[in-house]
Amino acid sequence: MACQWHDVLCLPGLVVKVLRFAGTWAGRRIMQSSRCDQELIHTSGLKKWSALQSKVLVVGGHFGRGHGPHDPLPTAELFDPENPTRWETLPGPNIARSHSTAAAFAGSVYVVGGRDANDCSLSSVECFDTSISCWRRMPALSGPRHSAAAVCVGGYLFVMGGFDGLEALESVESMDSEAASPTWLPSQPLSFPRGKHAAVSLHKHIFLLGGMDGGYRCLFTAERAELNRSDTPTAPWAELPPLRFARSECTASAVQGAVIVLGGVANGWTTLSNAERYQPCIGHWEVLLEMSIIRRDCASAAVAGELYVMGGMSFGGRCTSKVESFLGTKWQDATPLPEPRCGCCAATVKL
Incomplete structure (x- = not known):
């Protein structure tokens, strides 16, 4: 042969x-x-393909029910897959926050909006600069928002939807993080207001997944916006096949050329343990193996083709420190967070 x-x-x-x-x-x-859209062949043997040193940064959140006060946590946690036995505790942003959103670019992690200790929605933005291990303030959004979604593509940071403390938002703002004087500018709005959704960037597209609309209904909605040459979404947002499960308070990551969305709550406030994957070349959502626990208000990030999901609310509405990873075909336990967190955000940062 x-x-x-x-x-x-x-x-x-x-x-x-x-x-x-x-x-x-x-x-x-x-x-x-x-x-198949330049996707990786799914096999656990490809775990070590990345030559860059990438780590997972988890920021903020709160302890949740049964773990003390709901004040936002003033710390961040850093996880190195090359030294997977512990999480390193770092100072958090200058303003402790929960229900914020995060995105990373070129060694920096941007943490946007959220809620403060008084449960007020925030417009402030902070950046963790890994070169000096320090947080610095960035220009504020045009208005407050929490439970939004953010991605960073080619140096442009996009923040989409969320809640302003009163109602769901359809507005989108973008900022050129590499500009001498970064400024937030309005971008193509969402097709309708929503928050508690997830977003990822993949192949010069932004994918927007699930969430909750202004009537507090969990969504099956999946949409995609293509970025043009100036790195701004084109109009309009295009509908994708709907999710298999309606979900809000979910999380998502781009993993090996595909989009994976997981966890959250369904209508009736049933917390989910399932995950589903969308490969652009296939064009439909496929259900993956379930996580070992139910989770909502959790965070996720991917390193070297491996997906990590961290914290969140689980059984009995209690916050968890449990971390699981997914590589190819199965979930396995990873080193837990030093303390339970829910309403946190996470990003993969290259050092």
């Missing part, structure tokens, strides 16, 4: 050697995978 090694481009700068068998099903399957 004829066979030979071939290079398959899976991610920018990453080439994976595969053995292609001429004329066989295995060869055809590999060829299909290589065409």
Whole structure:
């Protein structure tokens, strides 16, 4: 049987050697995978593909029911997958906050909005600069918002929807983080107001997933906006196939060329343990194995093709410190957070 090694481009700068068998099903399957929107072939053997040192930063949140006061936590936690036995506790933002949102770019993590110790919605924005391990203030949003979603694409930070303390928002703001004088500018609004949703960026698109509308209904909605040459969303937001499960207070990450959304609450306030994945080349949502516990108001981030989900509210509405990771086909326990957190945010930062 004829066979030979071939290079398959899976991610920018990453080439994976595969053995292609001429004329066989295995060869055809590999060829299909290589065409599948430049996605990684899903296998646990690819865990070490990343040459960059990336870590997970979890910020803010609160203790939740049964763990003391609901004041926002003034700390952040840093996790290094290369040293996975502990979380490093760091100072949190200058303003302790919960229900904020985070996005990372070029060694910096931006934490946007949220709620303060008085349960007031915030417009403030802070940036954790990994080069000096210090928080610095950034220009404030045009108005307060909590439970929003944020992504950073090509240096442009987008903040979408959320609640202003009274009602759901449809507004979107963007900022060029590399500008000499960064300024928030209005961008293409959402198709309708919502908050408690999740967002990820993938292949020059922003994916907006689930959430809760102004009538406090959990959403099946999934939408996508393409970014044009000036890194602003084009109009309008395009509908994708709906999620298999309506969910708000969910979290999502881009993992190996796909979008994974997980956890949250469904209508009737049933907390979820399930996860679902969308691969652009396939075009529908597939249900993945469930996490070991139910979670809402949790956070997630991906490093080297491995997805981590952290904290959140679980059984009995109690906050958890449990961390799980998903690599290819199954969930496994990871080192727990030093203390329970829910309403926290997270991002993958390259050091």
